[in-house]
Amino acid sequence: MTNLASGTVTLLFTDIEGSTRLLRELGDGYEQVLGDQRRLLREAFAARNGSEVDTAGDGFFYAFPRARDALLAAVEGQRALGAHEWPGVVQVRMGMHTGEPLSSGTGFVGLDVHRAARIMGAAHGGQILISQTTHDLARDLPPEIGVLDLGEHTLKDLPAAEHLFQVTGPDLVREFPPLRSLDSRPNNLPRQLTTFVGREREIGEAKRILASAPLLTLTGPGGVGKTRLAIEIAGALVDEFEDGIWFIDLAVLTDPDFVVPTIASALGLMPAPGQPILERVVDHIRGRRVMLVFDNCEHLLDSTARTVDALLRHSDLLRVVATSRESLAIAGETVRPVPSLEIPDTEAAADELSQYESVRLFIERAMAAAPDFRITARNAAAIGQICRRLDGVPLALELAAARVRSLPVEQIATRLDDRFRLLTGSSRITVPRHQTLRQTIDWSHDLLAEDERAVLRRLAVFVGGASLDAAEA
Structure with a gap:
């Protein structure tokens, strides 16, 4: 990466839609598809003075000194992709935003970067989305290039709704399904007022797991980011669950008997005379494509585990993401410890x-x-x-x-x-x-039993952890 634009720049993100499906269908042939896609987009973007900031998986992150150049580069990139002969359906979604991100020499950071990435995430394969700012600055476009006003949309991690536009023109697809925004499916995911940093690998793995596994439990110590990661995973999958994604906050509960009523409340269900509330919840989700996110299960572990087990046994389409400092230990559970964020070594420049x-x-x-x-x-x-x-x-x-x-x-x-x-x-x-x-x-510490606290006090003599043999000695 060289010659990064500075000051006011337009940030462009791209991503191959359905890359996991393509990899499964094409096998070793996917490597050729990925190489051709990268070559075509690099040629189109370089011709419009674009600087390659990052390449992550099958996507690009480019920066352009002018909004007009970025928009036309995206158009020309889509046209090049459309004219190429592919072994399957290969479609790339693109999104861009213009701002003044902080440049560190090796990349950009700040809300403008997140805004551009989230705009791209709302697009469909073959679609180009731009922000209000990019729309206002991309002047003097060729007469055949237009923009379609798509209105305001709520995107993950952004504090306010974004006014989005779709770029149109010859050889570009014009009709798409509704945008992949948080408005597209029913949900009660908590609105996040700060940006989300990193975790692309963990989100990608979670999406692969939930494609087949009914329950994913994110474990780890307090403060490692389990709740935020669970919300991001749910937000990334919101388009997959047409019947809704529902967040159940267990941290505020102290009585295990309130777990099921809290689920019913999140789903908007009222008690039915003569019907147990768990049965009411089961009847509601049976046959529906729903995700439930249970947050902070550790202090109500037994009740939560029994409830989740009952729900999963009665609904084949249900998916559950749970956060806890220990696993639920029920059938069908996949456990993934949430790691700390990557840290620099002492030699990093x-x-x-x-x-x-x-x-x-x-x-x-x-x-x-x-x-x-x-x-x-x-x-x-x-x-x-x-x-x-x-x-x-x-x-x-x-x-x-x-x-x-x-x-x-x-x-x-x-x-x-x-x-x-x-x-x-x-x-x-x-x-x-x-x-x-x-x-x-x-x-x-308060969640530990007295014998567990005694073990913890004894282990505290070890600096930097201990092996099992040392702990047993």
Whole structure:
């Protein structure tokens, strides 16, 4: 990647629609399809002064100095793809947005990047979507190129609805299904007011698992990002569940008897005289393509496990995503521990840091706390140190980033020896267990039985973990 555009740039994302299906159908032949697609798009984008920012899987991320060039590059790319002879149906979706993202030398970060990616994610194969800003700046287009006003749409992770437009023209498909926005299917997914960073690999794996497995449980310690990842997985699959995706927050419950009524409430079901509420829920979801997201199961594990088991046994089309600090341990469950975000090694150069998920998260949250914050050659080492010492744990990174309002990152890094005192709440309305790092650990500790607490105290003598033989000694 060289010669990145700077200042006001138009960001273009692309993605092959149905790439998993194509890989299954074409086998080894998919590699040729991927190579041809990359060659055709690189030629079209380079001809319009595009700079390749990243290549992830079967998609591209390009930056253009002018909105008009980006739009025409997308049109010419689609035309080149349409004229090529493919062994199957190969369609690429494209989305773009114009803004002023922060450039780190190795890429871009910031809300503008997320906005462009989410716009692309709402498109169908063969479709080109653009934001209001790109629409306003792409002037003097050829007369045969037009734009179709698609109205406002709610997209994942974006604080407000986006006004989207579809690019039209000769040799471009004009008619598409409704956009893949959160408005396209019934759901009650919580609106996210901050950007989502990384986790592409985990989301891709979750989608593959849920294509066949009925239950995916995301496990891990508090603050590692289980809830946010579950919401992102659900949002990525919203188009697959025509009967809805429903989020059930168990964190607010203390009585296991309220698990089933909480599910019924999320589904909008009223009690029926003489009918048990679980039976009412089962009757409602039977035969429907529905996803349920159970969040924070660990303190109501037995009740939640029995309920999920009953629901899955009565509905072949149901899919469940659960978050918990331990698995539900029922038939059909696939367990995936949620890892921390990628952290830079000590040798990483300043201009390479933004390729690491933990650094990108810290920078974006720091910019939200202090808009003038930037990663520089002077503070890059301290940012890398913070990410390493906090083990890439998202909650800890967000709490640390909030401190840039009052402390330089160099001081934040040096004060991490007393991280429980430093990393306190960044938001007055965050749930109590996430307001400080200590409260997050206390929540986990309180869930342990007394004998488990005794084992934990004994294991605490080991620094950096212990082998099974050492723990048993």
